Structure formats: C-alpha cells, structure tokens
Amino acid sequence: MRAEDHSRSLGYRWNPAKCVVLNCPSDHGGRRMKLYGSPIPKEPSFSYLGVPFSPQGKISTDLLLRRNTASALAAMRYTLMPIGIRSPKFSRLTASRLYATFIRSKFEYGLCLCTFTTKQVALLEKAQDQCLRMAFGGHRTASTTVFKHLVNLPSMKERSTTLVFKFILRVHFLPEDTLLSILRSFINDLPPTTRTRFRWPTLLTSNSIWSNPALTENHASTADKINYLSSPASVRRTVVAYRTQVLTSIYRKPKPPVLLSACRPYLGIDPILTLPMSTYDRSRLVRWRMGWLPGRPKACRCGHTHASRAHLLNCLRVATRLDVATNTRPNPLDYVLNQLPRKIPPTPSSLLFSRWSSWWPTICQIMLEIEQICKPEGEYTTEAADVSGKILLDKLRPVSTESSSLLISPVD
Incomplete structure (x- = not known):
C-alpha cells in the first residue's frame, strides 16, 4: 500500500484505528484492507477535518456547502448582529470587513478542493447575499451587487475561483517528498483517459485563472506560470486582473445593470x-x-x-x-x-x-x-x-x- 510505504520511508506511522475505508472492496467480495497488518474500519461515508466524503471516496460538495452556509448564517445572526452592525450609524465598510473576516471564512472552508455546478455557485451567492442584507439592513430580496462593488467584495464565484487558484499554486510549491506532491506526479504520469478519474486535472482545467494565460502575462506552460507566480505581488496582480475581467464583462453587456453602471468602472472601495x-x-x-x-x-x-x-x-x-x-x-x-x-x-x-x-x-x-x-x-x-x-x-x-x-x- 502506497500510504504504508510512504510512512515507512519518512519515519512516521498512521493510526489504523483512526483511518476509514469508503466503498470497501470486501463489500464486493474483495479482500479486507489493512494497514501495518491491522484491519482498517469501513464506513459508508466519512468527514475528515470537516470535509464530508461520499461512499465513492469523493468530496460531497452539496453536503459541504449546506454545512458551510448553515454555519455562516448562524454566526452572522448570533455573532455580528448583536453588536448592531445594521444600525444606520454603523459604518457599512466596517460591517463588510467584519463579515469578510469572521463570516466569509465559514463559507470558504474546503472550497479550494471543489469544482462546482451552476446550481451550487448560486447557492453560495444566495447565502452570501443573505449575510450582506443582514449587514446593511436590506429586505430579503434587496440586490447586493452595488454594495459588493462599493466595498470591493468579490462574489462567491470569484472567491471560490481564487481559492482554487491559490490551492493549485500551493500544491506546486510543496516539497517533492510530500504525499500530495507524489500523488500529483503519479496522476500526471497516467494516460489522459485514466487521469480524468482524479480531481486534480479537473481543478486545473476548470479554474478560470489558472487556465487563462492572458491573466499570467501569456505564460502558458506550467513551469513558466510557476516562475511568474513565485512572488505574492504577481499573485495579487493576477487575481485583480481576473476580477477586473469579470467586472469589465458585466459593463460590456448589451444591457448592464443600471445602478452598477453608475458606479466607478474599476475595482476599489468607493x-x-x-x-x-x-x-x-x-x-x-x-x-x-x-x-x-x-x-x-x-x-x-x-x-x-x-x-x-x-x-x-x-x-x-x-x-x-x-x-x-x-x-x-x-x-x-x-x-x-x-x-x-x-x-x-x-x-x-x-x-x-x-x-x-x-x-x-x-x-x-x-x-x-x-x-x-x-x-x-x-x-x-x-x-x-x-x-x-x-x-x-x-x-x-x-x-x-x-x-x-x-x-x-x-x-x-
């Protein structure tokens, strides 16, 4: 087993009692999986560090989003609302910063590992909008588009794309002997038809920042991108370029939002x-x-x-x-x-x-x-x-x- 070999080579040891096998081969007539000779417990589903996994061993994105949104909305109601952030004399900018610091992180947990359907992104946007309406005192259907632009707060689609992009970068900068780096090399060496079974290639191709050379000064190869993105300043420029591209596409629509079009056509706090x-x-x-x-x-x-x-x-x-x-x-x-x-x-x-x-x-x-x-x-x-x-x-x-x-x- 690769996990056992890796632990022996680096001098550490897994605890079989704390490990779980999903969709165990023994359930389908195969042999029982063991670690260091000890059987590994089997479960139909499992949450590891708060990230739920399905019986197929994949991240259960729907369940993760439901948990994240419930946690964020509860924190908004019972943490920030009691301090009076929707009071007319409470700074709207401060309210947005409190939200971004203490509440949005609850939405974001585990998002860097996920790919999303349009419906899932809409669920995230709706939950963030609920929190922002609590912050500025809007009614339940009030638009938050202008408010997010005024306080320079990205949409959840932009934010999730940015988180996945930064995760991709971190993986490329990991030491070669880490387990994730070894898995990445293993996946990259697989035939293209087999590689699609893993999430890593999907993260690379579906990420709007990583897959767009125009955002990284036309660096197309992985080596060139990593070299360009080696400094925090270049990463910030790339993320700002992506968000600017999104904002520009909204302004260039045949019928752009009227209220948003009246604001400054670039990123920044109003x-x-x-x-x-x-x-x-x-x-x-x-x-x-x-x-x-x-x-x-x-x-x-x-x-x-x-x-x-x-x-x-x-x-x-x-x-x-x-x-x-x-x-x-x-x-x-x-x-x-x-x-x-x-x-x-x-x-x-x-x-x-x-x-x-x-x-x-x-x-x-x-x-x-x-x-x-x-x-x-x-x-x-x-x-x-x-x-x-x-x-x-x-x-x-x-x-x-x-x-x-x-x-x-x-x-x-």
Whole structure:
C-alpha cells in the first residue's frame, strides 16, 4: 500500500484505528484492507477535518456547502448582529470587513478542493447575499451587487475561483517528498483517459485563472506560470486582473445593470465610504448608489406622479447646478461622485479644493432635497440638514504658504 510505504520511508506511522475505508472492496467480495497488518474500519461515508466524503471516496460538495452556509448564517445572526452592525450609524465598510473576516471564512472552508455546478455557485451567492442584507439592513430580496462593488467584495464565484487558484499554486510549491506532491506526479504520469478519474486535472482545467494565460502575462506552460507566480505581488496582480475581467464583462453587456453602471468602472472601495463626511451625507450617498433613494414610488413636489431617479435629476436641475452637460454619462450626479478623490492627499492642491468647494456643498444640498421629496414626513435636526460639507472641505483645504512657514520655522 502506497500510504504504508510512504510512512515507512519518512519515519512516521498512521493510526489504523483512526483511518476509514469508503466503498470497501470486501463489500464486493474483495479482500479486507489493512494497514501495518491491522484491519482498517469501513464506513459508508466519512468527514475528515470537516470535509464530508461520499461512499465513492469523493468530496460531497452539496453536503459541504449546506454545512458551510448553515454555519455562516448562524454566526452572522448570533455573532455580528448583536453588536448592531445594521444600525444606520454603523459604518457599512466596517460591517463588510467584519463579515469578510469572521463570516466569509465559514463559507470558504474546503472550497479550494471543489469544482462546482451552476446550481451550487448560486447557492453560495444566495447565502452570501443573505449575510450582506443582514449587514446593511436590506429586505430579503434587496440586490447586493452595488454594495459588493462599493466595498470591493468579490462574489462567491470569484472567491471560490481564487481559492482554487491559490490551492493549485500551493500544491506546486510543496516539497517533492510530500504525499500530495507524489500523488500529483503519479496522476500526471497516467494516460489522459485514466487521469480524468482524479480531481486534480479537473481543478486545473476548470479554474478560470489558472487556465487563462492572458491573466499570467501569456505564460502558458506550467513551469513558466510557476516562475511568474513565485512572488505574492504577481499573485495579487493576477487575481485583480481576473476580477477586473469579470467586472469589465458585466459593463460590456448589451444591457448592464443600471445602478452598477453608475458606479466607478474599476475595482476599489468607493470614496463615499472612506472620505470624511457627516453620517447623514454618507447615508444619503450610499442609499443613492444602491437605489434606495429614491426607493418606493413617490410623487414629486412638482406634481409629477413618480419621483424616479431620472425625474429627480431633471426636476432638481442637477446638471445645471453642478455645471456639467445634461447628457453626461452615466448621469450628472454620479459622474461628479465618480470624480471624488480616493483619499485625502497629503498636501491638497488649490485646484482640488476649488473644484470641490463648489461641487461638494451642492451635492449635499441635492441629496437632502431628494431625501425630503422621498420622505416628506421626515423631521430633520440641525445636523441632519447641514449641507455645508465642512468636514470634507476642511480636509481638502490647502495649507497656506504663511502657515507652512510657521510650521517649519526653527524654535529660538
């Protein structure tokens, strides 16, 4: 037996009592399997390190996904929900990071060993969407596409593809005397018709990153890929290139999602979640991006029966007030929001401050007016009605020359 020979050659020993044989040959008239002369227990199914195996000795992907999703949803309800992550004043970005750190790992357990059907991927996506709706307070059918884009959170299909890709890399970098490396060499030496019985070739051919040379700077051979992907930076670039390819394919559809198309067409955390601003301004901008503002059909104060996004942009003269063309893509308001700096520069320029000292208070005023139209019964405190945008503008205000000289002047 190969397992016994391998253990003897490396000086370790398996415990036969802790091993299990699935689909044992003795059940079909064959001999009983032994290890070091001791019979190995036989079972119809078995879970090893939390990964369930079927009677055929294959990973039971359906059962693994059901266990993972049940564990993740329970952790979301009883771990993160009690700390108030769906509170309006709780940072949506922080909520997404808490989810990615503590909950998503429960979805991901064992996924790097699996191949998935379309139905199985849909089950993973649905479960992740449930967790995200708990995080941002959406109703049970609310779309999560824009939220994932705003916080730069990959879909479960992207994530599972990335996990399998990284597993493939780890296997190639294992020492040659490890059991998995020996099995890989054994499988590679088999005839193509026999090789298909094993999962390893399927992982290689079905993985959208490993099997696409365009993502690894056109390195097609295994040796060239391994050489290129030997550094963490090149692995990160490859994963980002894959996710960018997925995002680009969505944008290039004949009818791309309207709300997603209004956001920045590249990966990264949207500045409306990171730049300094009041809780009220941030909430309005996030709800606008996600299509919650306007939400349910409401009559406009101008008398129009439906205050839709398109109507509000026209009724409130957004293009004129922001001094941009009416036909600006994707629309005047989102166009300006997409110009926000990713972060506050160390030394803000006068040009940057001049632009946003005009745009930002206008945007805050427009968002307040939209909210007042959609929620005419709402009462607004002085802080909620403040549209000066002072918090952001104070950070963008350039340091004057006189102030700079005072900061660097020597102390007598």
